[in-house]
Amino acid sequence: MYTQIPLGPLQTNAYVLYNEKKEAVLFDPGGDGAAFVNWIREQKLTPQAILLTHAHFDHIGALEEVRQAFACPVYLHEAEKQWLLDPLKNGSARMGRQPIKTKPADHLLKDEGTLKVGSFSFKLFHTPGHSPGSVSYYVADENIVFSGDALFQQGIGRTDLFGGNHELLVQSIHNKLLTLPEETIVASGHGPLTTIGQEMDHNPFLNGY
Template identity: 60%
Template sequence: MKWQQLPLGSIQTNCYIVENPDRSCLVFDPGGDAKKLINLLNTRGLKPAAILLTHAHFDHIGAVDVVRETYKIPVYVHKQEEKWLGDPALNGSQFFPIIEPIKVNPADHIINDEGTLKIADFIMSVYHTPGHSPGSVSYYFEKEGVVISGDALFQGSIGRTDLAGGNHSQLLKSIHDKLLTLPEDTYVLSGHGPVTTIANEMDSNPFLNGF
């Protein structure tokens, strides 16, 4: 399995493309620039099987409908943010004047519980990691040693908690209980900024002192 980071949209949110040797792939958090993303997928001959969202803030969902319609694939989101997709007040887009309010059609699959998720030949674990937002989830590929953490954990930082449904203490608990328990050599594919590892964040992240 390979993965690629692709910053998209007005604030360069990281979209991730995870692919298997047969060229099938999953698209995580297509935040914008749909044409750029589709051109890359087509140029590389990739065959998307699904769109998975770590959460439903506007900068993670801007290209969802175009990519979904182009490839006729389903969208996954956590139940606590099911209504955020079509509500610019909840997804935050109405508060950012640099963009148009974003309304995305309902998701095809609702993530209700943690556990194993299998899509095509991809197998991952889903962890509910709220705090940045109520329905934030992280997707962990154990065999490959990769976790897609959305805006929960960054290199040297953590997600902001001053938006709707944010909770600082809950975020720290999510990071401690769900992410820092992963093997230390696990790569953390964050929603913004560079890739890091669990070990690096345990050793040097100033927001995690005391954990």
């Protein structure tokens, strides 16, 4: 079971994945920390971890507030291990916003494959291009992939920010995400849910590659 919750000034999608025991993992707490924490408590959920798809400012704006509220570890790809500490790299200093600095991630992701976090199991894909450490978390049992800003409904992530690479992003999408079953739900960092099949058929950035 999962819930999509847009947060922060850019309405970045946070996601909450939870089970019948009310155990949960949280994806990309981008802002509105107090409201997000209150919602989790109202649902009587017990967060076991915060999983970051990448470390851009609009995905980490409420990270420290949420981490402290639930004392749960943070997972991030090692390619962006300095980004939580550096407002230039995470983009907060470049966008005319309050610079964001947090504590380091508790766990640095490196290898693709199975990732076990508490009661949850994911297939981890490194999907760089939007940023060097972008990752996607696939949950076969839920038929969903949390893709961050790699793939959107009829769009892909921007690549004009620090560490971005358009060609690499398109390769990541084709070689990793489009290999998933076509009915797989794509839970993107912005906008509505879509599916792998819909993007294979209708995404203008992918057709004809």
